[in-house]
Amino acid sequence: MTIYAVANGKGGVGKSSVAGELLASLARVGRKPIGIDLDQQGNFTSWVGVVDDTTIYGHAAEVLEGTATLHEVAIDAPTVPGASIVVGTHQLGGLTVQDVPDLATGLRDYLRGGIEPWTDVVIDTPPSLAGVTITALVAADVVIAPVSMEREAIEQLERLEEVLRTTVGKRMRPGARINWIVPTRYRSRGVMSREILDRLTTTYAGRVTSPIREDARVPEAYRSSRRAGRPVTLSTPQTRAAADYIDAIGTIIRDKTGVAS
Numbered sequence: 001m002t003i004y005a006v007a008n009g010k011g012g013v014g015k016s017s018v019a020g021e022l023l024a025s026l027a028r029v030g031r032k033p034i035g036i037d038l039d040q041q042g043n044f045t046s047w048v049g050v051v052d053d054t055t056i057y058g059h060a061a062e063v064l065e066g067t068a069t070l071h072e073v074a075i076d077a078p079t080v081p082g083a084s085i086v087v088g089t090h091q092l093g094g095l096t097v098q099d100v101p102d103l104a105t106g107l108r109d110y111l112r113g114g115i116e117p118w119t120d121v122v123i124d125t126p127p128s129l130a131g132v133t134i135t136a137l138v139a140a141d142v143v144i145a146p147v148s149m150e151r152e153a154i155e156q157l158e159r160l161e162e163v164l165r166t167t168v169g170k171r172m173r174p175g176a177r178i179n180w181i182v183p184t185r186y187r188s189r190g191v192m193s194r195e196i197l198d199r200l201t202t203t204y205a206g207r208v209t210s211p212i213r214e215d216a217r218v219p220e221a222y223r224s225s226r227r228a229g230r231p232v233t234l235s236t237p238q239t240r241a242a243a244d245y246i247d248a249i250g251t252i253i254r255d256k257t258g259v260a261s
Contacts, residue, residue, distance in 0.1 A: 026253065038123055039126040044085075044124035057075065061091035107139045143179050147183060149184070182209050183212065185212070213240060
């Protein structure tokens with residue numbers, strides 16, 4: 001089993017999109033993935049087809065609290081065949097170590113106990129480097145950091161690396177680091193995008209996927225995906241956005257499974 005955590009302390013960089021595409025790609029290559037949405041905004045949940053009238057049996061906060069198991073609260077991801085999802089709800093926002101003493105390590109210990117039939121776990125996190133994000137980082141085998149092509153990109157990654165090195169690495173998961181960086185909102189004709197991508201590939205050599213490009217046609221692909229409640233690779237597979245995700249996510253999956261997405 002491989003546990004993937006998608007994290008960045010900044011919002012709007014494409015975490016939920018990357019989590020959704022990773023879940024869909026794992027299912028497409030014959031894995032049996034489950035997504036866990038730890039963001040109270042529930043964007044990952046929505047990205048895989050869960051809507052207001054979808055029948056659910058529980059939520060991610062209950063798993064962290066130890067009042068429910070994955071098997072009790074997971075549902076089939078409505079628009080991602082072969083995948084399951086544990087929904088994220090507002091209850092996640094109130095979780096603290098006072099409420100859940102083993103908040104940082106409980107999910108890791110629970111998942112390591114075995115969660116058949118699932119073969120992979122994809123965890124989406126809130127735009128924060130504390131609380132339940134620490135929970136995900138401690139549990140993860142693979143940390144994926146989406147980062148948009150803006151001036152703060154390197155700083156965002158440095159903050160995440162510091163949390164992994166200190167809060168996570170020193171006490172709970174030695175050797176924790178960012179395994180993969182997914183550059184998002186990349187404009188091939190933009191000087192800033194090219195400069196930042198060059199810095200990323202130099203600073204984090206061997207850990208940067210191909211970029212997710214942004215141009216005039218990409219927003220419509222995302223709008224179509226949002227309307228359908230499906231990852232781009234499933235809703236508009238012929239688009240440039242889908243091709244970029246297949247390339248980027250495929251690199252990550254091949255590294256762990258040896259299977260192309």
